[in-house]
Structure formats: C-alpha cells, structure tokens
Amino acid sequence: MDLNDAVLTCAVNMQWTNAVGITGRKLAYKTATLRLVRNDLRELFVEVTPEKLKPLKFKLKDLMVHKKFMAEGKATFNFKAENCTLYLSNAPPGTLMFFLRTIYIKMNGNEGGSQPDDASLQKKLREHLMSAKPSSFEDVSPVTTAEMILARKKAGLLSKGSVTTPSPQVAKKRRFEELKEEKERGTMPAAKKLYQSTTDESLRLSEEQMEVLRACTSGKSVFFTGSAGTGKSFLLRRIISALPPDGTVATASTGVAACLIGGTTLHAFAGIGGGDATMQRSLELASRPASAQNWRKCKRLIIDEISMVDGQFFEKIEAVARHIRRNDRPFGGIQLILCGDFLQLPPVIKGDFGGATTATPQQRFCFQSSAWETCIQCVYELKQVHRQSDPEFVKILNHLRIGHVNDSITSRLAATSKQKIEGNGILATQLCSHTNDANSINESKLENLGGDKILFKADDSDASMTKTLDQQIQAPSQLYLKVNAQVMLLKNINISNGLVNGARGVVVRMEKDLPVVRFKNNQEYICKHEKWIIKTASGSHITRRQVPLKLAWAFSIHKSQGLTLDCVEMSLSKVFEAGQAYVALSRAKSLQSIRILDFDAKQVWANPQVLQFYKGFRRKLMDTTMIPLGPKNKDKKPGDKTANSALAKLKKSLINKPLVSIS
Numbered sequence: 001m002d003l004n005d006a007v008l009t010c011a012v013n014m015q016w017t018n019a020v021g022i023t024g025r026k027l028a029y030k031t032a033t034l035r036l037v038r039n040d041l042r043e044l045f046v047e048v049t050p051e052k053l054k055p056l057k058f059k060l061k062d063l064m065v066h067k068k069f070m071a072e073g074k075a076t077f078n079f080k081a082e083n084c085t086l087y088l089s090n091a092p093p094g095t096l097m098f099f100l101r102t103i104y105i106k107m108n109g110n111e112g113g114s115q116p117d118d119a120s121l122q123k124k125l126r127e128h129l130m131s132a133k134p135s136s137f138e139d140v141s142p143v144t145t146a147e148m149i150l151a152r153k154k155a156g157l158l159s160k161g162s163v164t165t166p167s168p169q170v171a172k173k174r175r176f177e178e179l180k181e182e183k184e185r186g187t188m189p190a191a192k193k194l195y196q197s198t199t200d201e202s203l204r205l206s207e208e209q210m211e212v213l214r215a216c217t218s219g220k221s222v223f224f225t226g227s228a229g230t231g232k233s234f235l236l237r238r239i240i241s242a243l244p245p246d247g248t249v250a251t252a253s254t255g256v257a258a259c260l261i262g263g264t265t266l267h268a269f270a271g272i273g274g275g276d277a278t279m280q281r282s283l284e285l286a287s288r289p290a291s292a293q294n295w296r297k298c299k300r301l302i303i304d305e306i307s308m309v310d311g312q313f314f315e316k317i318e319a320v321a322r323h324i325r326r327n328d329r330p331f332g333g334i335q336l337i338l339c340g341d342f343l344q345l346p347p348v349i350k351g352d353f354g355g356a357t358t359a360t361p362q363q364r365f366c367f368q369s370s371a372w373e374t375c376i377q378c379v380y381e382l383k384q385v386h387r388q389s390d391p392e393f394v395k396i397l398n399h400l401r402i403g404h405v406n407d408s409i410t411s412r413l414a415a416t417s418k419q420k421i422e423g424n425g426i427l428a429t430q431l432c433s434h435t436n437d438a439n440s441i442n443e444s445k446l447e448n449l450g451g452d453k454i455l456f457k458a459d460d461s462d463a464s465m466t467k468t469l470d471q472q473i474q475a476p477s478q479l480y481l482k483v484n485a486q487v488m489l490l491k492n493i494n495i496s497n498g499l500v501n502g503a504r505g506v507v508v509r510m511e512k513d514l515p516v517v518r519f520k521n522n523q524e525y526i527c528k529h530e531k532w533i534i535k536t537a538s539g540s541h542i543t544r545r546q547v548p549l550k551l552a553w554a555f556s557i558h559k560s561q562g563l564t565l566d567c568v569e570m571s572l573s574k575v576f577e578a579g580q581a582y583v584a585l586s587r588a589k590s591l592q593s594i595r596i597l598d599f600d601a602k603q604v605w606a607n608p609q610v611l612q613f614y615k616g617f618r619r620k621l622m623d624t625t626m627i628p629l630g631p632k633n634k635d636k637k638p639g640d641k642t643a644n645s646a647l648a649k650l651k652k653s654l655i656n657k658p659l660v661s662i663s
C-alpha cells in the first residue's frame, strides 16, 4: 500500500554532539522522508532524505526513542553511537505510530534479535569486503505476522505459546527485566505501549475505506457518505491521523460529533458567529486577527456530520476563505474533507433542538450551495455497514433511510414493542425527539433513586473554557451520580471487553470515591478519570478530566447522531424531521437491542431533495436510466399521489442499485 508503515514524511531537525556532549552541527528540514532500510548485511538503518537533497543514514543500534508527544506528531530519535539526535515534528500521528511500531517489530521480530547470527554475519561481511560492488540498501519488507507475534512476546504481551495475559506480578517482573535490558541495549523504552491498542486503532480499514484514505492523503478535496454505521467517523479519525498536524483542522457541525473525532465545531473555527450575519459582516468578523490567522494557517479542513451544516453558512465560509487567504481558488485553496449522510438529520437553523420545528421552509443543504460543486473533486460512498451485523436489520435500515416502509418492515419493527431488552439491571435508554424531554427524564429518575447524590466535578485545564468544553465534550462539568444510576460509557476503554463508547451500564457501588459500573455484558469496571482533549479554533489544546460517564435514562435523537448505543427504547410519535426516525433506529447494533413503542410508517420519511441529490451520484458514474422528479413534484408534500409515485420509483432505484464511488 502507498501508506507504507516503513516510510514517514515530516519536519526533521538534526543535532550532533561531540564526545563530551557539546552541541556541534545542526540541520533543519521542513520536509524530509524517513525510510526504514537494510543494507546487504541485513543491518537496519533509518534513511533520512530531505527534500531535493541526498539521503543520510543512521544505523538502528543504541537507539533511544522518546514518543511522549506522538499524538501531536512529534518524536525524538537519539542515535547514541553516532552522537546524533533527530527531532521529528509535524508527522501524521498515525503514520508516526506505525513507523515506530515497524522499527520496534523489525528490531525485535527476528529470532535471535534484529541482527543476523555471528557466523552468517561473518560470511556476509567477507563476501561484502571481497566484492567490488558498492554497498546497497533496500526497503525493509512489510511486517510479517511471525515478526509481530515475536515482538509482542518480547514486549511481554504474549506469554510463551499462549495469548493469555501474564499475572500482574509476572508482568511486573518481566517488565523490570526488560527495562533493564532495554537500558543496557539502549533500545526503545515503553515500546510495549505501541501494542496496547485497546481502542479502535487495532481495527483494520476495509478496502473501500482505504480508497477514501488514499484520496485524502493525496491532497484531493473529498466528500464521502454512506449510511449510518458505515464507519465514516471511524475513517475520519484515521484520515486525521494520516495527515500532518500543521494546517489540519478537524471540525464537525455539532459538539458531540466534533468530540468523536477530537476536533472543534465548525462554527467555532469559522469565526463568523452563528452565520446569520450578512456576507459583508461575516467577512469583517472573520478578518479579526485570531479568526484570520486560523483561516490563513488552515491547509486541510475536515467536517464531519456535514448534513447538519447549513448551505448558506457553507457558502459564506467558502467566500470568507477566499477573501482572507487572498486566493481565488475554491475555498481559498484549502483541501476539503467532508463526510456525513444527508439522509440523517438536516441543518438546524435556530433553537436548541428542542422546538417543534427548527428547520425553516427555505432550509438549504450544503450540496445545494453554489460552492459545493466547485469545491469537491471526489465523491465516495461507503457501503459496508460495521455497526450492525444482522443482514435483516441492515436491510430494514436501508429502507428506512430513504423513507421506504412496507408492511413487513412495519410488522417487524412493531413487534419490537414487546421485547425485553433489559438485562443485569440495565434499563433501556429512551431516545426522545425533544431535548427538554430527555433532560427532565434524567433529572427526575436520579431524584427518585434512594441514597446520596455524589458530585463528580470535571477538572478543566482552562477554567474559562468550561462552556466550550461543555458544548463539545459529552462528559459533563458536573456529574451527579447515585448507586443504581443508569449510565453510559463515554470512552473506548477496552474494545475486546466491550467497554466501548456508548456501552450501557448501572452504577453498582462506589469504590475509593470512584463509581463502579456493571455493564450489559456483566463486566464491572471502576471508572477512573479520563482525559478529553479538544483543539480550540486557534489550534491550542484544552483538556477535561472527568469520570467517563453520563446519565443514560434518556437522550435526544439529535444528540445521539453519530453514536453507537446499547439497548434503546423509543417513541417516535413526536418526530418532526426527515431522517429523525432513521437516526434513532440506526444507533442500535441489533434488532434485539431495540424497542419501538408505537411504530407507524408515517414517522419515517426522507427529504425528496436529498433523494434527488443522491440520485445524481449515480448519474455521474453509471449510465443508468433515471426517473426524473419533475420540478412541479419538488415542492409536493408526502401524501401527494403524483409526487409519491415518482418518489417511490426513485427510492426503488436507490435501494436496488447502491451508489458507488465517483472520482
């Protein structure tokens, strides 16, 4: 693959010291490519090739790596034997992690260590010296499973011949010995951490996800879509970690979605307020020094949940980008990476998601803005659903997504009203169409529980940013809990144990001032404080430490967009938006973990303009006969017969021939 784990491009500063530690030669390169290579004696080297210059090679011996700031794209390589230190920065964090991991595996993944045994080394050395050929280097081969297993064993994560975790005492002793050995050898300390990917780093991208990743890393402006659960946000996190941090701005239309990708809200970044101001005023607002600097520094703008970005707002920020950056290219030359599903919730024009109808009649989607066509170079649709594995449920959801409900779907969903989805004392989360309903359910249920209320206060790195953190991070600044409170986990703690973001549980006791939660799969977990980091619009980091829980008797459907939820109950009688019922249902992982109290086909509809937009996808790629939705049909409400028959045909065409990527 072109996203090679043995190649890394980043900024490199090199510094040599003499034998007594006095700094000598220094070199600095804004862009250099690091490559892991072997010579004909099979010794490993890091080859550093600064742009347009000759490569330098450093032998992988007596290497110390500092990777504390790996997540920010920084690491330090100290080649002791050569008295040289390489300071790497602006590296794509994910690529850096894989690069370090490859070094570690290649150094430890051979029986007998990274170096060939003495006899073969001597033989090769002799051949090498006798030969007239110059020394040659080749790229290291891709990491093999055998190398990985061996390196994992050496890191103490696999005990001999088994995959069980060693007891804490054994692990501690082994680690102590390893550290001693590492110290003596000068190899990478804490390399073990590179294997402890309990979060979704360990999951592999599918081929269709890889294709999008490749388009994004090649600098194209991309929009990718796909139904709920196709891994759009998951992929976005990988894309972000494969891009250089400088100039990469990760945003989303809502705070919850922004938090899922470790970014900020699009509104906070754009610096034009709520978007209601005139174009002239918006340009003035964005010209203020802090906002203008954000726009000038931005090279790649990422937006998740694009369906909820208002079209007029999108048009304004496109003009702002051109104006501030003094660049007439679309979006002022910024690479756009947009993702979302327009068949989920549409833009909220005003209000707090709580009103009866928040969308104005002239509501516009991003794809309707004139900026859209000019800014997007490639469009992809992800088709493989990862959130749900049951084909029956996936099929039902695909129908609901385009507003299509038949009798068999109605009866299957209505049948869920009686199913018992609770277990282990964990009640189902009620998904509400209105935010206020969800808040009052949580408050009153907590009040009604017996026992003392315990306050968990968040520790914010910047007290003046508490409001911003509240908007973007699901973990509240003040969390009141009681024993028996219904809660949801807000972090991926351990994927293989089911302790994932969205897992539902109940507080069973307090231990050392921390809540112990029993989850649906019977796992108990002491919820220690976790850290959330968000990037402010200006690029600085602010953090919140809090126990990773929130009350989960109820949520609003709007707040649930983007989440995967265990065990949900819903009444859809008050839904007020196209796509709202689909968003609610598609949060669940299976038909067995959902209860719909009053399912009615009328609660499910898709926006005809969105259906039309998706139809255009295929028109671009496939030469199929399309069923035109005449202009007079556009404004007709659901229920109109002519419009309905055209819509029905359109839906059918969308179901039978899934959209494919267009580039």
Ligand SMILES: Nc1ncnc2c1ncn2[C@@H]1O[C@H](COP(=O)(O)OP(=O)(O)OP(=O)(O)O)[C@@H](O)[C@H]1O
Pocket (backbone or CB within 6 Å): 200, 203, 204, 205, 206, 209, 226, 227, 228, 229, 230, 231, 232, 233, 234, 235, 341, 386, 387, 561, 562, 563, 564
């Ligand atoms: N390649 C993959 N392998 C395994 N699991 C995956 C993969 N891609 C995504 N997932 C998992 O699928 C689930 C849904 O992913 P994600 O939330 O990114 O979907 P989405 O398309 O953003 O959905 P939504 O439209 O609801 O926001 C997550 O639990 C994620 O970890």
Ligand SMILES: [Mg+2]
Pocket (backbone or CB within 6 Å): 232, 233, 234, 562
């Ligand atoms: Mg998502």
